[in-house]
Amino acid sequence: EVQLVESGGGLVQAGGSLRLSCAASGFTFDDYAIGWFRQAPGKQREGVSCLVSSDNSTYYADSVKGRFTISSDNAKNTLYLQMNNLKPEDTAVYYCVADRSYFWPDYFCSGLPDYWGQGTQVTVSS
Numbered sequence: 483e484v485q486l487v488e489s490g491g492g493l494v495q496a497g498g499s500l501r502l503s504c505a506a507s508g509f510t511f512d513d514y515a516i517g518w519f520r521q522a523p524g525k526q527r528e529g530v531s532c533l534v535s536s537d538n539s540t541y542y543a544d545s546v547k548g549r550f551t552i553s554s555d556n557a558k559n560t561l562y563l564q565m566n567n568l569k570p571e572d573t574a575v576y577y578c579v580a581d582r583s584y585f586w587p588d589y590f591c592s593g594l595p596d597y598w599g600q601g602t603q604v605t606v607s608s
Contacts, residue, residue, distance in 0.1 A: 484508040484597045486578040491602030498568050498606070504561040504578030504599060511535040511556045515584040517591055518552065518563045520574035520604075529591025530576070531563060534584070541587035545571070568606045575601040 490502040502518065517532030531552040532541045540552055551564040561578060579595035 484580060486580060486597060486599035488576065488578045488599045488602040491576060491604045493605045493607065494568055496569055496606055496608050499564070499566045500568065500604060502563040502565070502576055502578075502602060502604075504563075506559045506561060506578070506580065509580065509582075511554055511559060511561075514580045514582050515587065515590040515595075516554065516561050516578070516580045517541075517587065517595070518561075519577045519579050519591075519595070519598075520572075521577070522571075522574040525574075528574075529593075532587035532591040533561070534587050534590070536585075539587050541591045543591070565604070568604075570606045570608045573604060573606050575603050577601045 485507045487505045512535050515534050518530045520530050521527045533552050549567045553562045578599040580597040581595040584590035
């Protein structure tokens with residue numbers, strides 16, 4: 483059974499940093515596309531950053547490019563999202579996601595992943 487458990491969210495001032503973690507179980511990163519989505523109240527769900535471990539290819543939404551970094555520790559089956567220079571518009575619930583069917587991170591980040599974590603709240607104050 484695939485399970486994704488996020489941690490690391492919280493309240494931070496604009497310009498600050500947070501690192502999200504996602505502990506995954508029930509599958510191997512090498513066989514899946516993995517990533518982070520977010521959803522703010524009243525806004526559409528957005529694929530923030532995605533990773534395909536087989537070739538280490540990554541995708542970032544334009545809104546976070548240059549500020550966020552996705553990485554994984556395959557030995558620990560853990561996915562990370564380092565978020566720097568946070569802005570109030572980054573406020574959202576962040577979800578760790580995974581799917582076996584995607585081979586390109588940009589398609590994965592624009593799709594609908596099969597597996598979702600419970601989400602972790604990130605709030606950025608101005």
